[in-house]
Amino acid sequence: MSKRQSAKHKLDRRMGENIWGRPKSSVNRRSYGPGQHGQRRKSKVSDYGIQLRAKQKLKGYYGDVTEKQFKRTYAEASRMKGDTGQNLIGLLEQRLDMIVYRAKFAPTIFAARQIVSHGHIRVNGVKCNVASRRVFVGDIISLGDKAKEMALIIEAQGLAEREVPDYISQDGTDKITFVRVPTLDEVPYPVKMEPNLVVEFYSR
Structure with a gap:
């Protein structure tokens, strides 16, 4: 990292x-x-x-x-x-740390990278700590059990300054699916x- x-x-x-x-x-x-x-x-x-x-x-x-x-x-x-x-x-936009940021699992891209590197993120159910890992269409990104209780993540999910984009599908507060690779306009x-x-x- x-x-x-x-x-x-x-x-x-x-x-x-x-x-x-x-x-x-x-x-x-x-x-x-x-x-x-x-x-x-x-x-x-x-x-x-x-x-x-x-x-x-x-x-x-x-x-x-x-x-x-x-x-x-x-x-x-x-x-x-x-x-x-x-x-x-x-x-x-397919970087894992960016997907974590877009999903509002972290308040900043720097925090998203840290959350990934500390092993709090699952890709298709498997723990991943590589921030630059590529996420493919259909991949499911979820929070680990400990991460669900972290104040930093709870704070990020309540931020009003940005919304989860359309190319990410939310499944509750702790899981998302990468729907498609976005264009610049999206x-x-x-x-x-x-x-x-x-x-x-x-x-x-």
Whole structure:
């Protein structure tokens, strides 16, 4: 499991957007970038800079996965039939930690990754602690017995700031089924994501 070394909300401020849609995001109070020079005047951004920003924002949204892992996911998306950008989003949404987050089993993607790595999640009845594991259509994701009583998970299920998307079917409060791989338009991003720019970045 990759571990984020810096404060996650610095990414919000660097992007100038509340990329996870959390009420506690520091960008709600300080819309300028982090650090000593965060308030300096912004210069014109090159095409490369725009593409890099789109890549960093998408990568950061999914729990700041490692560059190696993200690039490997892109390479797989590019080998698949159809639009590479759409394929990339589909593959990212099939990660187990993201499914746990979408199902509201965790308040944040970082908490979802931790819950998975601690062995609290079952895939088709079998314990899995690999956050990057791919979930396939028809797979059933459920909480372990201990997890059902965890305050963190109970809190997440009561969050009003986001809903469980249509491509995940709920079966009570502790079990869901992955119904289909979503398209970009179906994914409930709080901010605009531009996978087409990510494709351009890696296609240079």
